[in-house]
Amino acid sequence: MTPQEEQFWAKIEAEEKIEPKDWMPDDYRKNLIRQISQHAHSEVIGMQPEGNWITRAPSLRRKAVLLSKVQDEAGHGLYLYSACETLGISRSEMIEQLQTGKAKYSSIFNYPTLTWADVGAIGWLVDGAAIVNQVSLQRTSYGPYSRGMIRICKEESFHQRQGYEAILALAKGSPDQKAMAQDALDRFYWPALMMFGPHDSESAHSQKSMQWKIKRETNDDLRQKFVDQTVKQIEVLGLEHPDKAIKWNEERGHYDSSDLNWDEFWSVINGNGHCNRQRIEHHVAAHDEGEWVRDAISAYNEKKRAKKAQNAA
Amino acid sequence: MTNITEKLELFEVFVRSKRGLDHKHVGSLHAEDHEQALEYARDCYTRRSEGVSIWVVKSSDICASQEDDADCFYDPSDDKPYRHATYYVLPDPVNNM
Numbered sequence: 001m002t003p004q005e006e007q008f009w010a011k012i013e014a015e016e017k018i019e020p021k022d023w024m025p026d027d028y029r030k031n032l033i034r035q036i037s038q039h040a041h042s043e044v045i046g047m048q049p050e051g052n053w054i055t056r057a058p059s060l061r062r063k064a065v066l067l068s069k070v071q072d073e074a075g076h077g078l079y080l081y082s083a084c085e086t087l088g089i090s091r092s093e094m095i096e097q098l099q100t101g102k103a104k105y106s107s108i109f110n111y112p113t114l115t116w117a118d119v120g121a122i123g124w125l126v127d128g129a130a131i132v133n134q135v136s137l138q139r140t141s142y143g144p145y146s147r148g149m150i151r152i153c154k155e156e157s158f159h160q161r162q163g164y165e166a167i168l169a170l171a172k173g174s175p176d177q178k179a180m181a182q183d184a185l186d187r188f189y190w191p192a193l194m195m196f197g198p199h200d201s202e203s204a205h206s207q208k209s210m211q212w213k214i215k216r217e218t219n220d221d222l223r224q225k226f227v228d229q230t231v232k233q234i235e236v237l238g239l240e241h242p243d244k245a246i247k248w249n250e251e252r253g254h255y256d257s258s259d260l261n262w263d264e265f266w267s268v269i270n271g272n273g274h275c276n277r278q279r280i281e282h283h284v285a286a287h288d289e290g291e292w293v294r295d296a297i298s299a300y301n302e303k304k305r306a307k308k309a310q311n312a313a
Numbered sequence: 314m315t316n317i318t319e320k321l322e323l324f325e326v327f328v329r330s331k332r333g334l335d336h337k338h339v340g341s342l343h344a345e346d347h348e349q350a351l352e353y354a355r356d357c358y359t360r361r362s363e364g365v366s367i368w369v370v371k372s373s374d375i376c377a378s379q380e381d382d383a384d385c386f387y388d389p390s391d392d393k394p395y396r397h398a399t400y401y402v403l404p405d406p407v408n409n410m
Contacts, residue, residue, distance in 0.1 A: 021379070075357050082341045085323075091343070151339070155361070298320060301345040 012213055016144075017143035020086040028212050031205060032142055034103070035214060040080035041098045041105035045279050047073045049113040050122060058116060065162050066119065072159065076152050080291050083144040099284050101271070108191050111275030117170050117177075117184035123163015124233070125185075131156050132226045133196065141213035144225040164233065171237040182239050189230075189242040194265045196223040227257050324350040328364035336368050344369075405409040 001009070004023045019026055047070050054070065057063035081091055097103035104142060108126050113119060134156065138149045170181040197219040200206055209215040227246075234241050245258040267273070321343035327336035341357050344350035350369040359367065378386055394400045403410060 021377075072360070075360065078342065078357055079340055085341075148340070297345065304346075 012141055015213075017146060018141055019143045027208070028214075029087055031209060031212065031297050032145065032214060033084060033089050035209070036084040036087075036142075036145055037089070037094045037097065038106075040077050040094065040105050041103055042075050042109065043077035043080060045098075045109045045283065046126075048279055048282055049109055049111070050119055052113050053116060053119045054182075056116070062166065069123065069159050069162065072155050076155070079148040079151055082147075083142075083148045086144045088149075098199065099280060099287070102282070104269070105279075106195055107265070107268040107273060108195050109279060110268050110275045111188070111235045112274050114187075114222070115180050115184060117167065117180040118188065120163045120166030120170065120181070121184035121188040123159050123161075124167055124229060125163075126195070127156060127159040127163060128230070129192045129195045129226050131160060132222050132229075136222060137215070139213075139216045145214075168237060171239055175300055178239075181237065185234070185237075186240055186242045190260060190264075191268075193223055193226065193260055194268075196220070196226070198262070198265070212286045224254050227255050231255055259266050306312075321345055322350075324354075324369045325372050325375065326354040326358055326372070327368040328354075328358055329366040329368075330364055332365055333381075335368065337364075341372060347371075 005025065008018070008022070008024060008028075011022070018028075050066060050073075051070050054063060054066050057066050081094060084094060085091060094103065098105065108129075113122065131153065134149050134153050138146055138153060140146045140149065167181050167184070170177040172178075197203055197206075200218045200220050203219055206218060208214065210218065231241065231246060243258050247255065247256045249256045269274070271277075322346075323341055324344055325341050326339050328339045329336045342350065342353050342357060344353050347369055351367060354367050354369055358364070376397070
């Protein structure tokens with residue numbers, strides 16, 4: 001091991017953070033760029049399924065809440081892009097990788113939001129699963145990523161609570177509303193569990209990431225946490241648990257549950273979910289349609305600079 | 314694709330959460346000038362009354378010490394333990410001085 005590598009590993013061992021200007025192995029940098037940019041893209045693409053319902057939210061209050069939540073997601077995207085840029089990749093490179101499919105985003109956002117209840121289910125289950133993951137990532141070994149996670153976790157709790165509240169209102173409502181809540185739960189429960197990624201034994205990056213302390217807990221451990229915490233939440237709603245095999249295991253101190261449909265998981269990851277093409281097309285279109293705004297900003301700034309130079313002369 | 318973020322300057326953002334506390338680094342953003350950076354920082358980093366004052370500083374204007382050179386850059390006071398309060402052994406009744 002070179003002295004640089006030794007220093008790096010000493011920091012990792014001692015639970016010290018790696019900071020942007022520190023020497024780091026190329027693979028560590030590459031792995032971080034992959035994970036952080038994927039995380040950033042998820043925040044940004046995640047605005048689409050919910051944004052879909054802003055104009056149709058059932059009340060002004062729900063609309064204001066949803067707007068705030070979607071605005072937060074944009075902010076979270078920015079925190080993460082900024083953290084990723086400290087590793088030496090530019091924003092436009094990352095956006096290009098997203099738009100060309102070279103970089104991925106969480107496959108949960110390839111599922112459509114068919115009813116208003118889906119918006120509640122996303123806040124409750126999807127943000128809920130994201131929080132489990134992100135709380136763990138607050139202890140990640142890369143300083144800027146860790147700080148971004150701490151900031152995001154502070155804001156994210158509102159997302160889950162508003163979602164649960166929206167579902168609760170439906171679950172306690174008319175039979176039709178309750179059925180809508182149940183349907184949303186049935187559709188989003190399984191994809192939410194898939195957000196934690198493949199089994200540890202199948203996960204390409206897990207082992208390395210754990211050694212580097214980029215990841216602090218395994219996919220399966222995090223998924224188990226989410227399974228455990230969700231049982232009570234479903235019960236309070238008075239809805240039926242989508243997993244008929246869910247059962248408390250006294251010995252493990254955890255709930256046992258069914259295995260997931262991994263064919264569906266891989267199929268969505270590989271681009272064949274309901275909305276994969278639509279999500280990227282929309283992102284490209286929004287980016288292209290915003291070009292005149294960026295051009296206008298550049299032109300205005302150019303003008304200001306010229307004026308300043310003239311005044312100085 | 315217009316690479317606008319490449320044309321824009323990188324700013325570091327510092328927020329004072331409450332009067333009487335220090336400004337603390339919260340993140341960075343791209344902006345054309347200080348004025349725009351302040352507005353972006355307000356929109357992005359103070360959506361929940363996190364701050365009463367914001368500083369924005371061009372990242373390129375920050376002169377930083379190199380952590381790798383820490384050993385020769387700093388003159389640690391390790392050889393001067395008498396600079397620390399714990400160095401002085403006082404009688405118990407007055408030791409919380």
